[in-house]
Structures are given as structure tokens and as C-alpha cells.
Amino acid sequence: MIVGGxxxxxxxxxxxxxIQGRLRPSLxxxxxxxxxxxxxxxxxxxxxxxxxxxxxxxxxxxxxILQMTQALPGSVANILMAVLLFVVLGRSGARS
Amino acid sequence: xxxxxxRSLVAGAVVSGTPLLYATLAEVxxxxxxxxxxxxxxVMLMGAVVGFVTTVHTGSAAAGVLAAALAxxxxxxxxxxxxxxxxANQLATGLALMFCGVGLSALIGAPYIGRPITGLAELxxxxxxxxxxxxxxxxxxDALVYAAVPVAVATWWxxxxxxxxxxxxxxxxxxxxxxxxxxxxxxxxxxxxxxxxLLAGIAGAHLSIGVAKTWAEWMTAGxxxxxVALVVFARWQPLRAIAxxxxxxxxxxxxxxxxxxxxxxxxxxLDMLPYVLSLAVLAAWGGMGRQAAPGSLGRVFQGQR
Numbered sequence: 001m002i003v004g005g006x007x008x009x010x011x012x013x014x015x016x017x018x019i020q021g022r023l024r025p026s027l028x029x030x031x032x033x034x035x036x037x038x039x040x041x042x043x044x045x046x047x048x049x050x051x052x053x054x055x056x057x058x059x060x061x062x063x064x065i066l067q068m069t070q071a072l073p074g075s076v077a078n079i080l081m082a083v084l085l086f087v088v089l090g091r092s093g094a095r096s
Numbered sequence: 097x098x099x100x101x102x103r104s105l106v107a108g109a110v111v112s113g114t115p116l117l118y119a120t121l122a123e124v125x126x127x128x129x130x131x132x133x134x135x136x137x138x139v140m141l142m143g144a145v146v147g148f149v150t151t152v153h154t155g156s157a158a159a160g161v162l163a164a165a166l167a168x169x170x171x172x173x174x175x176x177x178x179x180x181x182x183x184a185n186q187l188a189t190g191l192a193l194m195f196c197g198v199g200l201s202a203l204i205g206a207p208y209i210g211r212p213i214t215g216l217a218e219l220x221x222x223x224x225x226x227x228x229x230x231x232x233x234x235x236x237x238d239a240l241v242y243a244a245v246p247v248a249v250a251t252w253w254x255x256x257x258x259x260x261x262x263x264x265x266x267x268x269x270x271x272x273x274x275x276x277x278x279x280x281x282x283x284x285x286x287x288x289x290x291x292x293x294l295l296a297g298i299a300g301a302h303l304s305i306g307v308a309k310t311w312a313e314w315m316t317a318g319x320x321x322x323x324v325a326l327v328v329f330a331r332w333q334p335l336r337a338i339a340x341x342x343x344x345x346x347x348x349x350x351x352x353x354x355x356x357x358x359x360x361x362x363x364x365x366l367d368m369l370p371y372v373l374s375l376a377v378l379a380a381w382g383g384m385g386r387q388a389a390p391g392s393l394g395r396v397f398q399g400q401r
């Protein structure tokens with residue numbers, strides 16, 4: 001748990017110092033929840049974490065592009081992410 | 097001065113506590129049937145946006161509340177299908193449901209941002225509203241506020257004094273035993289989750305139609321998660337949920353009142369106040385809460401249905 005907390009702190013540090021470059025009150029738009037889902041999708045495999053994180057990062061980045069170019073709220077990308085997760089979740093449950 | 101502060105504080109506690117109470121009751125019903133729904137936030141958002149859009153187009157707040165309840169039920173039925181029929185992991189599916197609700201409500205609501213509505217009318221209770229201080233604080237509210245406590249009592253009655261409630265609790269404690277006794281865990285969990293969706297939809301509608309009277313993206317602002325925590329505080333008892341919801345509503349109200357009156361405390365510390373309170377309460381009550389939880393909460397029933 002302590003190592004996990006440390007890693008989560010590093011994630012916040014990366015977002016603040018590398019991406020945003022400043023400290024804002026709402027710098028993590030639900031990344032914590034996404035992280036839970038990624039670790040669940042990866043089922044504890046470190047390599048799976050990289051793969052699942054990349055797929056969800058592509059979707060999130062796609063949402064930002066939609067917001068800039070299509071006059072849609074950026075959170076519509078969440079719909080695609082949720083549908084993807086529903087499929088993965090629905091299939092995994094039936095298999096076990 | 098003090099009377100005005102007390103009046104705003106109590107009125108604010110009642111208004112903030114009402115959607116929390118509906119949402120907490122929704123989660124209590126679902127968890128009593130053995131299903132944790134972390135997607136309550138998404139269900140509330142769907143209720144809020146569908147209720148608001150319906151109110152804009154029909155001009156009737158009552159139609160909006162009805163549509164919100166139905167939208168919440170339909171959205172929770174999707175969750176029920178995934179966790180009951182597809183046997184998906186409840187925690188992960190709940191979070192995915194939250195993301196789906198956040199995205200879908202933002203998409204539906206985008207053309208309606210900033211549109212004003214009349215919303216739910218404030219009803220004065222004759223006589224009682226004239227009591228000094230407490231009258232205006234407690235008896236000048238919309239119909240959903242007055243209905244909240246009776247709905248909590250009705251939930252308690254349904255869960256503890258009807259055969260249906262007995263089936264719900266039996267499935268939540270031990271679905272194998274309930275199945276052996278001739279109950280269908282699948283049917284009971286579907287019924288509980290659809291009923292929970294109705295209540296969560298109403299909780300969202302109260303935010304958009306009753307309180308804010310406008311739509312904003314992610315307007316529930318974490319209240320769905322607060323409700324999930326309040327279920328533990330309430331020890332899965334609908335009547336204790338009344339106390340929990342209004343206590344937490346009071347903490348939100350206190351924060352807003354202190355901010356509005358320009359008290360020299362950092363606004364970020366004040367933002368933290370309701371959550372510090374809930375963490376402290378959960379820490380103090382943790383041991384007791386575990387024993388009160390339904391026995392099969394969160395487990396996936398693998399047997400026949």
C-alpha cells in the first residue's frame with residue numbers, strides 16, 4: 001500500500017511538473033479511477049498495464065482533439081472508453 | 097444575524113441532503129441485494145440531464161422528474177445486465193458505468209448549457225412555514241424535499257416488512273441459500289437495481305430541476321461517491337441513511353455559508369470539510385460497519401438462476 005501510494009504521488013508529480021507546468025486545484029480529471037480500471041484490465045501483469053494504459057490514453061487524447069475540432073465536450077471520449085470496458089468486462093465475467 | 101445564519105444553514109442542509117438521501121437509498125437497496133454500484137454518479141448524471149432536457153421541452157418539472165427516474169432505471173438495468181447476466185466484476189463495471197454516464201450526459205446536455213428553466217416550485221406548508229427561523233428553513237421547499245424522508249421510511253418498510261424485502265436481503269446475504277429456497281437471485285437483483293436506478297435518477301433530477309435549475313457538465317460533483325460512502329455510515333439501514341444524508345448535507349451547507357460570509361479560511365480547506373468529516377466518521381465506525389454488511393456483497397453468484 002505504501003509503495004502504491006508513492007507511485008500515485010509520482011503520477012501527480014508527472015502531471016504537474018511535466019504536462020501542466022503549474023499547480024491547479026483540479027489537475028486530475030478522473031485519472032485515479034482510470035488507473036483502477038487499467039490495473040483491473042491488465043489483471044496484474046506489468047506489460048498489460050502498459051498496453052491498457054496506452055489504449056485508454058489514446059481514447060482520452062482523442063477526446064481532447066474532438067473538443068478542439070468538433071465543438072463536442074471532451075468527456076464524450078468517456079463513452080467510447082466505457083463501451084470498450086463494458087465489452088471487456090462482460091466477456092471476462094462469462095469466461096470465469 | 098445568528099438567526100439568519102441558522103436559517104440558511106438548516107435550509108441548505110435540507111436542500112443538499114435531499115439528493116444525497118435519494119442516492120444513498122438507491123445504493124442501500126442495491127447493496128442489500130448483494131450488488132455494489134460504484135456507477136451511482138453516472139446514473140445520477142443521466143437522471144439530471146434527461147430530467148432537465150425533458151423539462152425544457154415539456155415545460156413541466158413533474159414530467160422531468162418522471163423521465164429522470166425512468167432514465168436512471170434504464171441506465172441501472174444496463175449495469176444489472178453486465179453484473180448479473182454477464183457476471184462482470186462489480187467494482188470495475190461500476191466505474192465504467194460512471195465514465196459512461198459522465199460522457200453520455202455531457203453529450204446530451206451540451207446544447208442545453210445555460211438554458212434557464214422554472215424547475216420545481218417551492219411549496220410553503222401552511223402554518224408551519226410561519227414558525228420563526230425553523231419555519232422558512234424546513235417548510236419552504238420543493239415537493240422532492242418533502243418526499244425524501246417518507247421515501248426513506250417506505251424503503252425501510254419494503255426491505256424489512258415485506259416478502260419482497262426478505263427476498264432481497266436473503267439474496268444479498270447468501271444467494272445460494274435463497275436459490276435453494278426457491279427464489280431467483282437473478283430476478284431479485286434485477287428488481288432491486290431497477291428500483292435503485294429510479295431513486296438515483298430522482299436524486300439527479302433534484303440537482304438539475306430542483307436546486308440548480310440549470311445543466312452543467314458533471315454537476316453531481318462526486319455526490320454519487322459520497323452516497324456510496326454514506327451507505328457504510330448508515331450500516332445499510334434506510335432510516336440511518338436519513339441521519340447520514342442530512343448530516344453530510346449540513347457539512348456542505350456549513351462550507352457554503354462560511355464561504356458566502358467571507359470567513360477568512362482558505363476556500364480549499366472549506367472544500368475539504370465535508371470529506372474530512374466523512375473520513376473521520378468512517379474511521380470511527382469502520383469496525384461496526386463491516387459486521388453490518390450483507391454477507392455476499394460484491395460476490396458474483398455462479399450457480400444456476
